Amino acid sequence: MPTISVVGLGPGPLSLLTKEAEQELLRAPKVFFRTNKYPAYDWLRSLGKTLVAFDGVYSFRWPHADQMYGFMVDALLKEATNTGSAVYALPGDPHILELTTTLLRERGRAAGIEVKVVAGLSFIEIALNAIEVDAGDGLQIVLPRRHVARGLFSPHLAMLVCQIEAKLHLTDPPSVDQTAAWLLNAYPPDHAVTLIWTSGLPAYDVERKRFALADLEREYGEGRYFSSLFVPPLARDDD
Numbered sequence: 001m002p003t004i005s006v007v008g009l010g011p012g013p014l015s016l017l018t019k020e021a022e023q024e025l026l027r028a029p030k031v032f033f034r035t036n037k038y039p040a041y042d043w044l045r046s047l048g049k050t051l052v053a054f055d056g057v058y059s060f061r062w063p064h065a066d067q068m069y070g071f072m073v074d075a076l077l078k079e080a081t082n083t084g085s086a087v088y089a090l091p092g093d094p095h096i097l098e099l100t101t102t103l104l105r106e107r108g109r110a111a112g113i114e115v116k117v118v119a120g121l122s123f124i125e126i127a128l129n130a131i132e133v134d135a136g137d138g139l140q141i142v143l144p145r146r147h148v149a150r151g152l153f154s155p156h157l158a159m160l161v162c163q164i165e166a167k168l169h170l171t172d173p174p175s176v177d178q179t180a181a182w183l184l185n186a187y188p189p190d191h192a193v194t195l196i197w198t199s200g201l202p203a204y205d206v207e208r209k210r211f212a213l214a215d216l217e218r219e220y221g222e223g224r225y226f227s228s229l230f231v232p233p234l235a236r237d238d239d
């Protein structure tokens with residue numbers, strides 16, 4: 001049976017790649033990457049591996065992002081069918097905000113291809129560490145357009161808002177004005193929130209800044225490489 005291994009690369013630094021992920025990548029004759037802007041890409045290239053990255057695909061104006069991710073999945077299924085296996089590397093953990101993992105599971109099953117996932121450390125653990133929060137106090141992981149805009153959350157539980165740019169098209173410029181407006185429907189302007197982001201290559205350092213929700217657009221500025229917003233819960237009368 002052909003196999004596809006989906007490998008989580010962790011949040012960036014090679015020190016955060018699991019041993020299992022490392023072994024899977026080193027064993028593979030060829031590795032596909034959703035994005036090459038990751039330290040593991042340069043590391044494998046320096047070892048002379050054959051690498052294929054899908055970054056160029058993001059610059060086409062796809063009618064819907066699902067079609068772009070479908071294109072990547074087609075390529076991986078074809079590789080596994082033709083050669084018997086494919087290894088596909090993704091940032092963080094393959095089950096956190098990675099549509100291609102879900103599509104590969106669905107379409108792999110239908111095509112008789114085994115899809116196995118090697119877990120990785122996601123940005124969620126890194127973000128909670130940066131803000132010193134325990135998920136056991138309750139944590140909602142949400143997207144601006146899919147959840148916040150539609151009121152699919154409770155303001156009385158902490159929330160980590162991901163992909164805060166809420167882009168309609170992948171090529172749209174980064175902006176958080178809509179996310180800020182949707183949040184201000186549920187929280188007061190002086191509610192203290194924390195922006196968490198990484199500066200990206202080469203070090204993938206994690207930064208954070210706490211400010212009032214009303215200042216989100218100004219603090220976000222011209223755009224940041226991979227950022228999320230931690231929104232603490234509103235107090236209840238019975239707290």
Ligand SMILES: C[S@@+](CC[C@H](N)C(=O)[O-])C[C@H]1O[C@@H](n2cnc3c(N)ncnc32)[C@H](O)[C@@H]1O
Pocket residue numbers: 010011090091092093094095096097098121122123124126127161162163164196197198206226227228
């Ligand atoms: C497509 S998701 C990929 C998540 C990845 N699968 C993971 O498990 O880390 C990208 C989103 O993750 C969040 N993200 C990734 N790295 C981050 C970081 N260092 N700090 C804050 N948010 C981050 C941002 O919300 C970004 O828009």
